[in-house]
């Protein structure tokens with residue numbers, strides 16, 4: 001739907017964590033009224049209704065995703081099933097019931113536990129500033145196939161993580177620089193670079209607000225089942241330690257992160 005410049009400017013002032021929902025709702029309500037252009041009047045009317053009714057829209061958690069499933073060519077993994085499993089974990093944990101018991105007064109969006117999945121390291125869904133951030137990873141592997149020295153992998157890697165050895169000895173990957181985006185394998189015409197393992201990087205404890213903080217990354221790449229175990233451990237920790245609506249990112253300590261990373265069953269498939 002078309003937006004006037006003034007309406008676009010107004011919606012950009014809405015706090016980031018509710019902006020997408022406000023925007024969707026503005027368009028939905030305008031469409032219901034047969035309108036095809038969003039002006040400042042539509043934004044204001046919807047914004048007022050939306051904020052007044054906040055408590056009814058809270059579900060206790062949000063599992064956000066990037067736009068990978070709409071066919072983004074950068075996807076390193078397909079995380080659809082993992083997203084569904086994580087959603088089920090949160091439903092079963094009754095986070096909304098927990099918040100209703102522990103928060104005095106009306107629930108607000110900022111009380112919700114926020115998880116973000118991105119299907120590649122471009123991280124369009126901003127996992128670095130969520131309670132749990134999950135980033136798809138495809139780890140490159142050097143096979144025995146002969147390299148043609150075409151340098152396509154060098155051109156494709158934005159991290160300078162591929163080095164071509166002299167005398168046709170093929171590529172080496174600097175795994176300290178590599179973000180496991182999967183691009184070098186995608187462009188290699190000879191199969192010299194292939195996908196070693198696919199999985200997820202996991203980051204915990206990111207947030208915005210008055211004291212913003214980037215999430216801390218657990219070392220390694222984890223399988224989908226391991227990610228589910230990590231999320232389960234995070235939910236248990238949150239329900240044990242959070243009082244009065246404190247966010248997961250507020251109660252999480254460095255020791256907690258180390259403990260979760262070291263728990264049996266969450267040893268990474270690659271480091």
Ligand code: SF4
Pocket residue numbers: 066067068072073074075076118119120121122123124125
């Ligand atoms: S995070 Fe990666 S896969 Fe997802 S929408 Fe962005 S570029 Fe595409």
Ligand code: SF4
Pocket residue numbers: 138139140156157158159160161162173177178179180181182183184185
């Ligand atoms: S996976 Fe991505 S970051 Fe890693 S070496 Fe290949 S292109 Fe570079």
Ligand code: SF4
Pocket residue numbers: 146147148149150151152153154164170171187188189190191192193
């Ligand atoms: S590893 Fe593949 S992409 Fe890189 S130079 Fe060799 S053939 Fe080309």
